[in-house]
Amino acid sequence: IAAHWRYKEGKGTERGDDSETQRFSWLRQLLEWQRELNDPREFLEAVKVDLYPDEVYVFTPGGEVRPLPRGSTPIDFAYSIHTQVGHQCVGAKVNGKLVPLRYELQNGETVEIVTAANHHPSKDWLKIVKTGKAQSRIRHWIKTAERERSMALGREICEREFRKRGFNFNNFVNSPELQDTAKAFSLRTIDDLVASVGYGKISAVQVIGKLFPAPIEESKPADIPLPNKRRSRTDQGVLVRGIDDVLIRMAKCCIPLPGEPIVGYVMRGRGVTVHRRNCDKLQEGDLERRIDVQWDSAGGTQVFPADIEVVCANIRGMLATLSGILSDLEINILDVHLENQPDGQTICRFTIEVRDKTHLDRAITTLKGVKHVYRVRRQSRPGR
Numbered sequence: 001i002a003a004h005w006r007y008k009e010g011k012g013t014e015r016g017d018d019s020e021t022q023r024f025s026w027l028r029q030l031l032e033w034q035r036e037l038n039d040p041r042e043f044l045e046a047v048k049v050d051l052y053p054d055e056v057y058v059f060t061p062g063g064e065v066r067p068l069p070r071g072s073t074p075i076d077f078a079y080s081i082h083t084q085v086g087h088q089c090v091g092a093k094v095n096g097k098l099v100p101l102r103y104e105l106q107n108g109e110t111v112e113i114v115t116a117a118n119h120h121p122s123k124d125w126l127k128i129v130k131t132g133k134a135q136s137r138i139r140h141w142i143k144t145a146e147r148e149r150s151m152a153l154g155r156e157i158c159e160r161e162f163r164k165r166g167f168n169f170n171n172f173v174n175s176p177e178l179q180d181t182a183k184a185f186s187l188r189t190i191d192d193l194v195a196s197v198g199y200g201k202i203s204a205v206q207v208i209g210k211l212f213p214a215p216i217e218e219s220k221p222a223d224i225p226l227p228n229k230r231r232s233r234t235d236q237g238v239l240v241r242g243i244d245d246v247l248i249r250m251a252k253c254c255i256p257l258p259g260e261p262i263v264g265y266v267m268r269g270r271g272v273t274v275h276r277r278n279c280d281k282l283q284e285g286d287l288e289r290r291i292d293v294q295w296d297s298a299g300g301t302q303v304f305p306a307d308i309e310v311v312c313a314n315i316r317g318m319l320a321t322l323s324g325i326l327s328d329l330e331i332n333i334l335d336v337h338l339e340n341q342p343d344g345q346t347i348c349r350f351t352i353e354v355r356d357k358t359h360l361d362r363a364i365t366t367l368k369g370v371k372h373v374y375r376v377r378r379q380s381r382p383g384r
Contacts, residue, residue, distance in 0.1 A: 059110045072105050072130045078113045079134040086137055088115040090344070102128045118315050120145065122342045145316075147195055152320040153336060154198030160332060161204035172211065181210045237304075238262070238274055239296045247271030250304070254279035254380050257304050259357035264293035303353040305334060306360050307379040313372035314346040321370065326352060329363050345374065 055067050058077060066080050074092030078085045091114035092099055105111060121138045129135055155169070162169040172178045173190065182193040185202060196202045237258060238248050249267075254276040256262050261277035266289040274293055275282040282290075312318050319338070326333055335351040354360045360378065367376045 056105055056107050058105050058108070061110060061112050066111075068105060069130045070104075073102055073128050074099065074105065074111060074113060075101055075125055075129050076131045076134045077105060077111045078115075079129075079131065079137055081113065083137050085113055085115060086134060087121055087141060088117060088119045089113050090116045090119050101125075116344075118313065119344050120314055122340055122344070124342045148316065149319050149338065150195045150198030151191060152198070152317070153323065154194040154196070156320070156323040156327065156333070157197055158194060158204045158207065160327070161208060165208065167208075177211060181207060184210050237296045237302045238264075239294050249273045251275040251279065251281065253281040255304070255306055257306060257354065257357045257360060258295045262293055262295065264291040265289055266291060303332065303355055306352055306354050308350050308352065308360075308364065308367075309375075309377050309379050310348040310350065310367055310373060311375040312346055312348065312370075313374075314340055314344050315372060318346065318372065319348065322348060322350075322367065322373075325366055325370065326350070326363060329359075329366060331359070331363055349379065 054070050056070050056072065058066050058068065060066060060081070066077060068076055068080065074094070075086060075089055077092070078089040089101070092101065092103070093112040093114065094103065094105070094109050096110075096112075121141050123138075123142060125138050126135060129138065159169045162172075178190050178193070182188070182190050185193060185196065185206075187193050187196060193202070193207065197204055197207065248271060250256060251265075251273050256274055256276045256279075262274050263277050263282060264272045264274055265282060265285055267273050272291065272293070310322060312322070319336075323333060323336075332353040333350055334353060337349045339347040339349075341347065352363070354363065364376050364378065367373055
């Protein structure tokens with residue numbers, strides 16, 4: 001038929017256009033496949049590969065065909081089924097065998113998605129998915145989850161700072177005054193304001209400063225010179241013997257707490273730095289510059305910074321739960337950083353204020369008993 005059409009049109013084979021020649025060559029190849037391939041499915045597969053070289057065709061367990069871009073993964077397939085299937089995807093079976101989520105699907109494979117109700121997408125998925133639908137759904141979930149976490153943390157920070165100044169933050173949550181404060185920061189809603197505090201873009205002290213006419217400045221710890229005494233004491237709660245008029249600093253590498261063995265290290269022109277006795281940085285220093293120091297038992301109600309790492313499940317409300325427990329233990333949260341893992345876990349790194357080593361140990365023990373918390377440990381600060 002094709003040859004007859006070309007003859008009627010007056011186009012000889014030797015003078016035919018190259019593109020038309022290629023098309024007719026492909027048609028002849030198609031006829032040969034039809035004669036050679038007895039299985040209609042094999043014939044269809046060969047035609048699909050030629051017609052759509054940039055796509056793969058995979059099947060659901062029920063036999064439904066799903067076209068996907070070449071290089072797509074089981075995650076792309078999951079999102080092509082339903083957004084929630086994609087969000088809760090924890091694994092996949094291809095032709096009945098488990099495969100990693102970064103596996104590239106091939107033509108004709110049957111894909112089955114394994115889901116878990118409490119599982120959520122990971123940022124790492126954005127590096128391996130190919131379809132625009134999967135990318136947009138993952139980004140939307142991450143943005144929503146980060147906002148929820150920031151709002152929970154922002155509310156916790158605001159409640160704490162308001163309470164320090166004798167106010168109840170809950171009394172202002174829906175007030176016109178707080179709405180005006182949000183607008184003063186070029187934000188549309190009170191929720192945007194609270195989320196910005198959680199993100200760290202705005203401090204709770206700035207919010208209070210805008211909300212109330214009296215300016216309130218955020219207090220910052222400062223080094224205070226010691227009085228001229230042989231037995232010196234600083235606001236750091238440390239006693240130094242044999243040195244007059246010296247500045248005391250807590251080492252940032254090990255962050256010592258009352259109740260822990262400590263050693264002073266003389267810094268030329270910068271006073272004395274107090275380390276934990278087993279601090280690695282201290283061991284690297286000059287032995288002759290070490291001096292005896294001790295905690296002052298009359299140090300009062302001082303608090304000291306400490307870093308802890310909490311590994312927990314990446315589920316809604318987890319950050320609020322951890323923050324609430326620390327608040328119940330009368331522990332102030334100075335900073336928090338979250339790092340989501342591909343396995344559905346989240347690493348929460350808190351900088352908190354505690355009274356002493358016993359206070360910190362009680363916090364760690366309490367957090368270890370929380371459901372969905374897998375590991376809690378104190379952190380040092382290497383390299384500082």
